[in-house]
Amino acid sequence: MSAEAEKLRIYDRADNKGWKKWGPYLSDRSWGTVREDYSPYGDAWNFVSHDMARSRAYRWGEEGIGGISDNKGHICFALAFWNHRDNILKERFFGLTGPEGNHGEDVKELYYYLDSTPTHSYMKMLYKYPQQEFPYNKLVIENMRRSRQEPEYEMLDTGVFDQDEYFDIVIEYAKADQNDWLVTVTAHNRGPADAPLTLLPTIWFRNTWSWGYEKYNVRPMLTGLATSQIEVNHRQLGKYKLYCEEADELLFCENETNTERLYGRPNVTAYPKDAINNYLITGRPEYVNPNRIGTKASARYTRNVPAGGSVSIRLRFSDQTHLTQPFGDFDALFALRKAEADEFYDDLQASALTGPNASPDLVNIQRQAYAGMLWSKQFYYYNVNEWLKGDPNMPIPFQGRVYARNEQWRHMYTANILSMPDKWEYPWFAAWDLAFHTLTLARLDPHFAKRQLAVILREYYMHPNGQIPAYEWNFSDVNPPVHAWATWKVYEIDKQMNGVGDVAFLERVFHKLLLNFTWWVNRKDVEGNNIFGGGFLGLDNIGVFDRSQPLPMGGRIEQADGTGWMAMYTLNMLRIACEISLVRPSYQDMASKFFEHFLHIASAMNNLGKQHISLWDEEDQFYYDILHTPDKQARLLKIRSMVGLIPLFAVEVIDDELLSKLPDFRRRLEWVLTNRPDLASLVSRWHEPGKGSTHLLSLLRGHRMKMLMRRMFDEAEFLSDYGIRALSKFHEKQPYELHMNGELLRVKYVPAESETSIFGGNSNWRGPIWFPLNFLLVDSLLKFYQYYGDDYEVEYPTHSGQVMSIREAAIQVAERLINLFRADSTTGRIASLGDLNRFADDPNFKDLLLFYEYFNGDSGSGLGASHQTGWTGLIADLIEYYTQFQSVKQAVPVGK
Structure with missing residues (x-):
């Protein structure tokens, strides 16, 4: 064990004391933030400006x-x-x-x-x-x-x-x-x-x-x-x-x-x-x-x-x-600590450092990503109630607030070390960003990663109604429910690294996630039909409407991504409940609950009651949102976007060994599948065992999965040289148009930021590559492979004539994402840094990396926040996937 790992083992404290005090x-940056804004109308950028910062x-x-x-x-x-x-x-x-x-x-x-x-x-x-x-x-x-x-x-x-x-x-x-x-x-x-x-x-x-x-x-x-x-x-x-x-x-x-x-x-x-x-x-x-x-x-x-x-x-x-x-x-002390850092990373990066697949460029990318993640910790302090009231003494008299931002979050009191998306452009915690951060942090410091998830689910963060606060500008906004997924991934990484799973952590977080899950069911399933809205969900700018706001003509949207996220949420909770049940058998009841909830969501995605409109469109072989207008009409919003790929995220594999240890859960599961064939037929058939006697729970059966992958791996649609685009390139030549109330609404593929500020805000993107969603796609594809093995093949890229396993296709996507940061062998240029020769030729700039918020869907150049937007640190995990695959490939020929 390295000296640094020993410090973590012996001295680590849950409250960031000891070596991490x-x-x-x-x-x-603290100027221009909501916390420092005491203006009447919420004008944070101007209340304390850069010029004022040195004096206030x-x-x-x-x-x-x-x-x-x-x-x-x-x-x-x-x-x-x-x-x-x-x-x-x-x-x-x-x-x-x-x-x-x-x-x-x-x-x-x-x-x-x-x-x-x-x-x-x-x-x-x-x-x-x-x-x-x-x-x-x-x-x-x-x-x-x-x-x-x-x-x-x-x-x-x-x-x-x-x-x-x-x-x-x-x-x-x-x-x-x-x-x-x-x-x-x-x-x-x-x-x-x-x-x-x-x-x-x-x-x-x-x-x-x-x-x-x-x-x-x-x-x-x-x-x-x-x-x-x-x-x-x-x-x-x-x-x-x-x-x-x-x-x-x-x-x-x-x-x-x-x-x-x-x-x-x-x-x-x-x-x-x-x-x-x-x-x-x-x-x-x-x-x-x-x-x-x-x-x-x-x-x-x-x-x-x-x-x-x-x-x-x-x-x-x-x-x-x-x-x-x-x-x-x-x-001497400086040299010692530097040597200890090298020793720690030599152990952590062994798969990229040694063997026939050793890659110095991957080692550099990964270590800088890890550095950015660790430098992006911040003491985050915000007592919303005190902030709303104003302090007894202030530099100028407090005039009160006409616009009381976060009025519904007076209970919120934060004073913790949190992982920031970016300490200049996003110097405040963002809940769904943080979920992704924890995966990379778990490889560095599992204890800290687990604490991050536990902290934001505490009673002084989470709303009494169960909502998780979104981010400082609007805690009430709605982000994708990824925290159960992150909890399970962190648990797995921790178990892999330390040899034992922290079930107490799972149980602690599970109870808080139950509150949040209930909030979703009560607040975002408007009709009680297991189809979810949600609003923002991180994908506000690839639709025809601003989903954070009420629709201009009234009505509502039922979202393919909102429903896909919730199906994923149920499977994440199911898997966590199964793991806890190995220690506490009573949790098998919870596993059964989430299994049945998943089946009902799967059913609803295919048939929505009296109107018989499915989120799945047979003509296009794709998932779309449904617009319900005030006159009781319903129509599919046929925009080919990441919204339609998100149902791929709802996938879980359970093996017979686990089921044999959970007899009550297995009995209930088999009863439902036997007595409700209408539900059982909507998911991949339970009674068809996969590789190694595994069973697949997924929204997608073989045909639909193949159709989604066909679009996703099409370079004329979603597949870029550098990952999966958020919006299909199909809409570059054929924009989506909607005539509504005498107005023409239009969505066109643009590889970077939107060319019009249609929804306000600061990043009206349309088609770029987003790391967290790409990571989830790769992770989900690897789960599908876990079930299907090498028997299920896909064409990658679509129309190329190349056929390969799902795992190979997933790793190919991972490699494209890695190529955002890897110097081109011919030009020496790094795609994410743009086309400036300086980054390729100047020895004082070469090999210095920035980890952007998102990336141009055509060229791969970096966009948005530039300094280690935390979720882009997932490149370190993708490199782990990639190097481990290369090692397996070296040892065993693919297909064997």
């Missing part, structure tokens, strides 16, 4: 570049920089607000998460900082000028990197012990001339004392000692010291709002939050506290970095406050 829990103390979180904090965000540390040309310090990443970007909010910086262990005993990231003046205005003006039909205007388009006039700033952390951090910052000058750079490692306290709550009114203190030490005193966390080797000077101010600058009101302190910025930009020493005390402090290191050379600084943040030689063992 400190980590990269600082957000990349935050209420609910903090932000910084490459930052760390404790597990409650009390003490924060991050890096700031100044190139001696900008008119503000680089204390935070810059990006466009939702209204500013031609495709919504968009970070405009170049930074990469390169490494991290699960305990964060070693971490590394890279930030590329221009030596010319940072083009803030140019980025805003040009992006606002561009239409939705044009690409986004990016940092490399501005020209500031053209002559290599930039710094590569590498930030590395290593823990000497649980509360003892070593920090190295190395700035490489990539330019042709010497250039000045000021490095500002900064420590501060999250402001808990200014809001009028007596229990928080004890102000912590930072105090300068000698020339290079900052003493840290906090009532709850105790005493620490920041050792700053050979700092030029120590600078102090308060983490308090500069109300004079922002609101024209007198300041409560002479040294507000932006004082260090003002001192360095103007050179006027009166801006900072001469007594060297405060709640925010920076160590200044101004260096001339030689052309082609580098400079480094070292710091140590420690609870060992009396070290006489804090840097004596620094290099």
